[in-house]
Amino acid sequence: MSEERTLAELADAAGIPARTIRFYISRGLLAGPAKAGRGAIYTAKHLERLEKIKALQAQGRLLSEIAPLLDGTESARPGYLSSAWWQHAIAEDVVVWTRADASPWRQKQIRDAVDELAARLRREE
Amino acid sequence: MTTPACFAPLLAKTGEAVQLAMQRLWLGGQVLPAGARITVEHVFRSAEARPLEVIYSFPLPRDAALRRFRITGEGFEAHSELRQTEAAVKAYEEGLAQGSLSTLARQYGDGLINLTVGNIRPGEDVTVHLELLAGVELRDDGFRFRFPFTLAPAYHPRARAAVVTPGEGEMELPGDEFGDVILPPFREDASALHQVGFELSVAGAPETDEVGSPSHAVRVKRESAGGSRVALAAEKDIPNRDLVLDVHYQQVAPKVLAGIGPDGKGHFAAIVPSTSFGGKTEAPRRLVILLDRSGSMQGAPITQAAKAIDACLAALAETDTFGLVAFADQAESCDTRLLPGTRENRQRAHGFLQAVKAYGGTELLLGFRKAVELLERGGGDVLILTDGQVAGTERILAEARAANTRLHCLGIGSASQDRFLALLARETGGVSRFVTPSERVDLPAVDLFASIGRPVASGLKAQGNIQPEPPVTVFSGTPVLLFGEEESAADSRIELSWDGGGALNLPLSFAGGDSGETVWLLQGARLITDWESRYPSVEALAPLEKRRQSRAGARLRDLSETYGLASREMSLVAVVKRAGDRTGDLPVTRVVPVGMPRDTRFDAYFHAPGKVTGAFAPCPPPLHSMASAPMAQSAPSAMPPSGRSLVSRLGAAIFRGNASSGHDEPALPSPSPTHDDELLALASAMDSDGGMPGKNPEARAAATVVVLFAFLAQGHTPSKGAFRSHVGRLLAFLQSLGGLPAPKQKLAEAALAAARKGKAPAGEWLALARTTGDHWSAIAQAMG
Numbered sequence: 001m002s003e004e005r006t007l008a009e010l011a012d013a014a015g016i017p018a019r020t021i022r023f024y025i026s027r028g029l030l031a032g033p034a035k036a037g038r039g040a041i042y043t044a045k046h047l048e049r050l051e052k053i054k055a056l057q058a059q060g061r062l063l064s065e066i067a068p069l070l071d072g073t074e075s076a077r078p079g080y081l082s083s084a085w086w087q088h089a090i091a092e093d094v095v096v097w098t099r100a101d102a103s104p105w106r107q108k109q110i111r112d113a114v115d116e117l118a119a120r121l122r123r124e125e
Numbered sequence: 126m127t128t129p130a131c132f133a134p135l136l137a138k139t140g141e142a143v144q145l146a147m148q149r150l151w152l153g154g155q156v157l158p159a160g161a162r163i164t165v166e167h168v169f170r171s172a173e174a175r176p177l178e179v180i181y182s183f184p185l186p187r188d189a190a191l192r193r194f195r196i197t198g199e200g201f202e203a204h205s206e207l208r209q210t211e212a213a214v215k216a217y218e219e220g221l222a223q224g225s226l227s228t229l230a231r232q233y234g235d236g237l238i239n240l241t242v243g244n245i246r247p248g249e250d251v252t253v254h255l256e257l258l259a260g261v262e263l264r265d266d267g268f269r270f271r272f273p274f275t276l277a278p279a280y281h282p283r284a285r286a287a288v289v290t291p292g293e294g295e296m297e298l299p300g301d302e303f304g305d306v307i308l309p310p311f312r313e314d315a316s317a318l319h320q321v322g323f324e325l326s327v328a329g330a331p332e333t334d335e336v337g338s339p340s341h342a343v344r345v346k347r348e349s350a351g352g353s354r355v356a357l358a359a360e361k362d363i364p365n366r367d368l369v370l371d372v373h374y375q376q377v378a379p380k381v382l383a384g385i386g387p388d389g390k391g392h393f394a395a396i397v398p399s400t401s402f403g404g405k406t407e408a409p410r411r412l413v414i415l416l417d418r419s420g421s422m423q424g425a426p427i428t429q430a431a432k433a434i435d436a437c438l439a440a441l442a443e444t445d446t447f448g449l450v451a452f453a454d455q456a457e458s459c460d461t462r463l464l465p466g467t468r469e470n471r472q473r474a475h476g477f478l479q480a481v482k483a484y485g486g487t488e489l490l491l492g493f494r495k496a497v498e499l500l501e502r503g504g505g506d507v508l509i510l511t512d513g514q515v516a517g518t519e520r521i522l523a524e525a526r527a528a529n530t531r532l533h534c535l536g537i538g539s540a541s542q543d544r545f546l547a548l549l550a551r552e553t554g555g556v557s558r559f560v561t562p563s564e565r566v567d568l569p570a571v572d573l574f575a576s577i578g579r580p581v582a583s584g585l586k587a588q589g590n591i592q593p594e595p596p597v598t599v600f601s602g603t604p605v606l607l608f609g610e611e612e613s614a615a616d617s618r619i620e621l622s623w624d625g626g627g628a629l630n631l632p633l634s635f636a637g638g639d640s641g642e643t644v645w646l647l648q649g650a651r652l653i654t655d656w657e658s659r660y661p662s663v664e665a666l667a668p669l670e671k672r673r674q675s676r677a678g679a680r681l682r683d684l685s686e687t688y689g690l691a692s693r694e695m696s697l698v699a700v701v702k703r704a705g706d707r708t709g710d711l712p713v714t715r716v717v718p719v720g721m722p723r724d725t726r727f728d729a730y731f732h733a734p735g736k737v738t739g740a741f742a743p744c745p746p747p748l749h750s751m752a753s754a755p756m757a758q759s760a761p762s763a764m765p766p767s768g769r770s771l772v773s774r775l776g777a778a779i780f781r782g783n784a785s786s787g788h789d790e791p792a793l794p795s796p797s798p799t800h801d802d803e804l805l806a807l808a809s810a811m812d813s814d815g816g817m818p819g820k821n822p823e824a825r826a827a828a829t830v831v832v833l834f835a836f837l838a839q840g841h842t843p844s845k846g847a848f849r850s851h852v853g854r855l856l857a858f859l860q861s862l863g864g865l866p867a868p869k870q871k872l873a874e875a876a877l878a879a880a881r882k883g884k885a886p887a888g889e890w891l892a893l894a895r896t897t898g899d900h901w902s903a904i905a906q907a908m909g
Binding site for chain 1: 178180214218222241282283285286287289295297300305307454485486488707708709710711712713714715716
């Protein structure tokens with residue numbers, strides 16, 4: 001398979017619809033075609049970048065977080081700007097801190113994870 | 126009329142011009158008692174230097190389907206084709222690659238639509254006129270039509286959201302469940318967004334005595350044919366809430382819309398009010414009230430809902446049993462079993478409600494499971510008060526159907542999840558109402574409560590070709606809507622029968638009727654909506670070969686082809702070839718932002734800068750950033766006992782923390798109490814035997830007569846008004862009275878006789894009900 005692809009071929013190879021790829025390009029997540037206009041082509045780098053975007057999305061990253069991560073302008077480790085934290089003492093020797101102002105679904109994920117950790121520690125005691 | 130000024134919105138704070146890909150959204154068409162046939166005009170303009178691809182996302186109204194669109198611009202006009210979704214997407218992409226103006230209207234789960242218009246040239250105006258069919262919320266005395274001018278963010282456990290720029294949030298849904306749907310950016314301030322408006326014809330209702338809107342200021346003009354034209358009073362509005370139109374009839378009576386359809390057959394829609402079916406049964410109620418206490422319910426909705434629940438419970442007899450569950454991303458119950466409707470148990474429920482704070486996500490299934498658990502599969506009803514702002518509704522609907530428990534829904538919100546809640550109620554055999562936060566939530570809740578639990582008819586059957594099947598159970602206040610067809614256009618009858626020997630015949634005439642095509646299309650939209658709700662995302666997103674095995678998929682393709690309406694299986698596409706199309710130009714893609722629903726707090730969904738909301742952030746916070754550190758558990762000895770979730774223990778602490786971290790509910794204004802407020806307070810004060818409290822039987826009897834007259838004077842009778850259940854119980858209490866001194870017994874009986882006629886004697890009964898003391902003299906005076 002040639003490394004040069006049309007947008008449709010790139011979409012097939014990445015398993016991402018062409019409209020979504022155009023959306024990524026417009027958001028600056030992905031570079032435009034290597035050759036524009038009639039016979040526009042996309043290279044292996046485009047495919048590689050799309051695979052990275054998919055992987056980061058699978059980790060729960062938003063598109064707005066992904067661009068700076070891919071460009072290396074921001075650390076993969078999230079920043080901590082919250083002024084309020086919760087302290088969950090889940091074992092005699094374990095305290096977990098969690099942000100108090102996270103979104104509802106994030107709070108649920110965190111609390112499920114804390115619950116799971118507490119249960120696991122209990123089992124292993 | 127559009128003027129250059131309409132195309133130049135300014136940012137209120139800075140005065141800078143805002144460049145909008147979509148300029149205007151205008152609603153026109155016809156609203157009928159059985160549904161609406163409307164056209165939505167979307168005006169796009171490109172301010173880009175390159176070709177533009179624009180994506181506009183919107184939710185379908187209830188029982189709605191897209192029919193077709195027309196796309197117009199300078200020197201061209203084209204019409205959409207209905208194709209299988211894969212073929213439509215392919216046609217769109219090929220058209221786009223060739224430089225042609227391409228448009229695709231595609232439906233996703235939850236009734237979300239992406240309207241995508243590609244290759245709008247720089248400076249060009251393009252208008253998409255999209256025709257759709259939509260249902261209405263039916264009531265015996267009228268109907269309510271809702272159209273979504275914005276899209277509310279919705280809770281999903283795997284959705285991601287963040288603030289991307291100040292005042293603008295983004296949300297993404299998991300692709301494995303929602304496909305490539307693109308959600309709009311949500312603006313906290315909608316004032317600089319596209320303009321919206323409407324001008325609708327409310328047709329075929331000469332008896333209509335009132336047309337109004339609780340959501341928008343409207344102009345209503347009577348038309349000679351007996352209908353009305355309803356238009357936005359202002360020149361334009363902003364997209365931060367649904368349009369809600371109410372139509373109230375003077376007379377409650379069956380309505381039939383009929384005519385010859387495009388297939389030459391007779392088509393009809395019949396609306397049969399619940400009053401046609403008879404009286405309520407008197408079996409004890411088994412009821413669980415489910416209160417959504419998620420973050421998006423903060424403020425007036427949850428406060429009003431709690432007050433309404435107090436009043437609803439006061440209408441229960443001691444032989445009735447109830448449960449009370451509050452849910453967000455956890456569900457808590459007032460008790461582990463159903464409780465008799467005694468005063469003590471109501472007080473307990475009141476205490477439970479007082480402790481409820483709105484916070485967290487909307488795990489509706491958790492709450493629902495808890496409610497079903499309380500009913501112990503012994504039958505009964507669930508009444509849910511929610512804004513319904515959840516995504517992934519097909520999964521919830523599947524579980525609700527399987528639970529075999531009737532769900533009644535009171536939806537609260539200014540941006541519609543009307544479609545989902547209407548389906549949730551209908552698919553489980555219940556009824557639903559939807560209110561806007563600018564209306565009272567408590568009275569509709571009391572009204573819905575009065576309707577449910579004791580049906581007016583069960584085992585309903587309809588003869589002939591009626592689709593979909595009529596509801597098995599009919600509840601007071603909610604009519605039955607039937608869609609059907611007859612092979613010939615000859616006069617005929619609609620025949621209904623129900624348990625206990627009930628029967629009803631309605632004459633059916635197609636001659637002169639002009640509604641044949643419209644009711645046929647409304648039937649198609651309703652059938653498609655029903656099947657969409659049975660189409661799990663995992664099946665809907667599978668490759669075509671696999672989808673061919675899906676019963677729901679096959680049925681949807683069949684329905685789409687029969688009625689010419691779009692569904693998740695079939696989409697609308699148009700490609701316009703124009704002179705000067707340039708192959709291969711890559712358009713710039715823009716997504717049209719929408720306004721946050723005006724009653725939903727932006728920070729209920731969008732928190733903190735985007736960079737801090739990653740899915741997996743295993744590192745503990747640095748200690749220096751801990752401005753506050755409330756303890757969820759103060760000591761290791763407080764480890765959660767086995768069998769009880771730590772999360773459930775943390776929940777309470779997080780409530781407290783919420784208040785301390787700046788997310789308190791806004792203080793409610795405290796206006797003077799209205800008559801309805803006073804009636805609500807009186808209803809809540811009723812004893813479980815149906816009488817009012819008092820120091821002795823004589824005082825109780827007098828207080829009950831006064832309160833009964835207060836309700837009657839405000840128009841609430843045993844069969845009419847939101848407090849009809851309460852009035853019925855007050856009457857029953859007076860009827861059961863005995864042992865009073867003879868003069869007072871006689872007065873009570875006279876009062877009872879007067880009340881049975883549905884009218885109170887002249888008097889300031891509400892004012893009197895506020896006071897304590899001996900009311901017998903006032904009663905004696907009124908009774909002559």
